[in-house]
Amino acid sequence: MEIRSRLPTVLGELRSNRPFLRLLGGRVVTNAGDSLYYVASMWLVFELTGSPLYTGVAGFLVRAPSAVGFLTGPLVDRWPLRHVLVATQLVNGVVVLVVPVAAWTGNLSVWVVLAVLPLVTFVNRFVYPAQNAALPRLVDEDGLARANSLLSAAYQGADMVFNAVSGVLVAIVGAVALFVVDAVTFAVAMLLFVGIRVPPSGDADGTGAGADEATAADGAGADDTAETDDTAETDDTAGTDDTAETDDGADGYLAELREGFAYVRGSLLVVLLVGVVVANFAVGAMLGVLPAFAATAGGPDAYGLLMAAYAGGTLVGTLVASRLDDYPLGRFATAGNVASGATLGFGLALGWFPATVALFFLSFVPVGAFNVLFFTMLQSAVADDLLGRVSSVVTSAATAAVPVGSAVGGVAAGLVGSRFVMYWWAGGTVVFGLYVASRPALRSLPPAPDLDASSLRLGVSGDDGESGSAAAVGADD
Numbered sequence: 001m002e003i004r005s006r007l008p009t010v011l012g013e014l015r016s017n018r019p020f021l022r023l024l025g026g027r028v029v030t031n032a033g034d035s036l037y038y039v040a041s042m043w044l045v046f047e048l049t050g051s052p053l054y055t056g057v058a059g060f061l062v063r064a065p066s067a068v069g070f071l072t073g074p075l076v077d078r079w080p081l082r083h084v085l086v087a088t089q090l091v092n093g094v095v096v097l098v099v100p101v102a103a104w105t106g107n108l109s110v111w112v113v114l115a116v117l118p119l120v121t122f123v124n125r126f127v128y129p130a131q132n133a134a135l136p137r138l139v140d141e142d143g144l145a146r147a148n149s150l151l152s153a154a155y156q157g158a159d160m161v162f163n164a165v166s167g168v169l170v171a172i173v174g175a176v177a178l179f180v181v182d183a184v185t186f187a188v189a190m191l192l193f194v195g196i197r198v199p200p201s202g203d204a205d206g207t208g209a210g211a212d213e214a215t216a217a218d219g220a221g222a223d224d225t226a227e228t229d230d231t232a233e234t235d236d237t238a239g240t241d242d243t244a245e246t247d248d249g250a251d252g253y254l255a256e257l258r259e260g261f262a263y264v265r266g267s268l269l270v271v272l273l274v275g276v277v278v279a280n281f282a283v284g285a286m287l288g289v290l291p292a293f294a295a296t297a298g299g300p301d302a303y304g305l306l307m308a309a310y311a312g313g314t315l316v317g318t319l320v321a322s323r324l325d326d327y328p329l330g331r332f333a334t335a336g337n338v339a340s341g342a343t344l345g346f347g348l349a350l351g352w353f354p355a356t357v358a359l360f361f362l363s364f365v366p367v368g369a370f371n372v373l374f375f376t377m378l379q380s381a382v383a384d385d386l387l388g389r390v391s392s393v394v395t396s397a398a399t400a401a402v403p404v405g406s407a408v409g410g411v412a413a414g415l416v417g418s419r420f421v422m423y424w425w426a427g428g429t430v431v432f433g434l435y436v437a438s439r440p441a442l443r444s445l446p447p448a449p450d451l452d453a454s455s456l457r458l459g460v461s462g463d464d465g466e467s468g469s470a471a472a473v474g475a476d477d
Contacts, residue, residue: 019196020138020147023131024154026192030089030127031158033185034120037096038062039166039307040178041117042291043300044099047175048110052292052418056410059288061114063406065122066399073392074256076129077385085134085193088127093186095119099179108176129395133388134198136379145322145376145449152318152372159311167304175300260389263382267457268441269394272333275435275442277401279337282428284405285412285421293418297353309361317368321376329373330436330445336366337433345426348419363426377448381456 015021045058076084098116102108131151139147169178264270294303324332340363347359375391382390409421436442445451453459 017138019198020135022192022196023134023138024150026085026089026189026196027131027151028154028158029185029192030189031155032162033182033189034124035159035162035307035311036166036169036178036185037120037182039163039300039304040170040175040182041099041113043167043170043303044113044175045110046291046295048113052289052413053410054110055291056288056406056408056413058114058117059284059406059410060403062117062121063284063399063403065118065125067396067403068125071257071392072125073129073260073389076126076133076388076392077256081130081134081198082193082196084126084130085196086190088123088130089186089190089193091123092120093183093190095123096179096182096186100176103176125392129388129392132375132379132391133384134196136384136387137199138196144379145325145372148372148376148379149318149322152321152368152375153315155318157311157315160308160315163311164304164308167301167307170300170304256389260386260393263386263390263459264393267459268445269456269458271439272436272442273394273397275333275432276398278435279428279432280399281401281405281408282424282426284402285409286405286425287402288406288409289413289418289421292413293422296418297356302353305357306360309357310364313361313364314368314371317365317370318372320365321369321372324369324373324447325376325449326447328444328446329377329448329451330443332366332373333370333445334433334437334443336370337429337436339433340364340366341426341429341431341433344429345423348422348426363429367429373448377451377456380449381451381453381458383453 041062042055042058046052046055048054095116099108099113102112135147135151136144166178290306291303294300294306343359344363347356347363350356350359378391378394379387405424409424413421446455
């Protein structure tokens with residue numbers, strides 16, 4: 001009852017939190033552009049080659065940088081977060097223009113598209129950890145779960161709408177034109193991020209410490225902040241007390257990188273990530289062959305509908321995630337993933353495209369909810385000054401299997417057909433749920449907001465006997 005009575009207050013605080021609203025708006029615009037870019041890129045590769053093998057390669061390239069995203073975590077923790085958010089949008093806006101320029105000059109080929117794909121993803125390896133690291137500094141603890149839900153809803157809401165729109169636009173104006181629109185969205189997001197002032201670590205709620213006034217003044221330009229004497233204390237620097245001690249070039253970077261790995265080594269996160277890797281391998285295979293699967297049902301519009309169902313189901317999951325704050329995470333991970341895989345498998349077995357789209361949508365509802373709860377768990381358990389590098393390490397480990405799955409799925413689709421590969425996603429999700437059920441320490445995980453560093457065994461030395469058994473995921477935990 002206390003949580004429900006706080007809900008109107010929390011929502012009111014978020015609505016009046018201008019830095020958070022800018023972060024939210026930037027996320028909506030950026031993800032809208034990303035949806036246009038992804039659908040256009042994958043379909044353009046299929047259009048240029050007609051081969052699921054090439055779409056599998058494209059899926060590998062667009063996700064491969066995620067596997068090395070842990071390298072960006074220490075940099076995110078050391079650099080001003082606002083600068084990271086702004087610079088990533090500028091770089092991505094320039095990169096996506098390579099494709100239309102190549103088309104206008106008569107030099108467009110599948111190799112140009114394949115070369116551009118990993119660059120945008122690599123740049124995003126900075127922006128998403130930066131957003132995750134900034135959020136606990138902009139929002140107080142009571143509003144963190146709701147803010148996470150709103151950010152995830154913005155992400156998936158933009159995906160749902162613009163995935164469907166992208167498929168229609170590709171059919172009408174062609175894939176190349178969408179790259180120009182994407183460049184515009186990056187420019188708009190950059191302007192929104194310029195207006196964010198992230199407080200130092202430990203000063204949650206961006207309305208404090210003069211952050212709101214700084215945000216209002218940012219219209220005059222970010223360069224003015226460098227001239228004030230107290231910028232180092234109030235701007236969004238790494239936010240740690242030991243920045244000066246560790247900011248010693250490559251040695252400091254490597255030390256922070258090792259610290260991120262050491263912090264999660266031997267923890268229950270490692271045990272949980274084993275199941276996530278299995279599911280993500282299946283997801284990668286599915287996404288890599290989805291253009292070829294959609295081609296059998298119509299064309300780019302069918303592909304857009306499937307991508308919209310994927311994002312829409314995840315969106316619904318993110319919207320209901322905050323209502324699951326009191327539900328044990330271990331139980332939800334088991335039941336939700338088994339239900340998700342079974343639903344998609346049934347939809348594929350029906351062989352009727354409208355039913356496939358509908359059940360595709362439903363199968364991703366538990367996925368969206370789990371994603372929000374997972375990051376709420378991280379933000380609740382990990383210290384602010386470690387969150388950037390830990391988020392990068394965990395995200396890299398979780399997503400490393402996705403590009404491999406895309407490549408393997410593309411090869412397999414060329415041999416046995418795309419529909420067979422689609423079943424991998426259903427099976428992989430069920431396996432993930434059963435894996436959590438088989439591990440007592442995971443099955444008994446409490447609600448995500450109640451988890452802390454000790455309950456997840458974070459920061460425990462790998463030499464410790466307990467953490468050693470946790471790291472050896474084949475052992476009983």
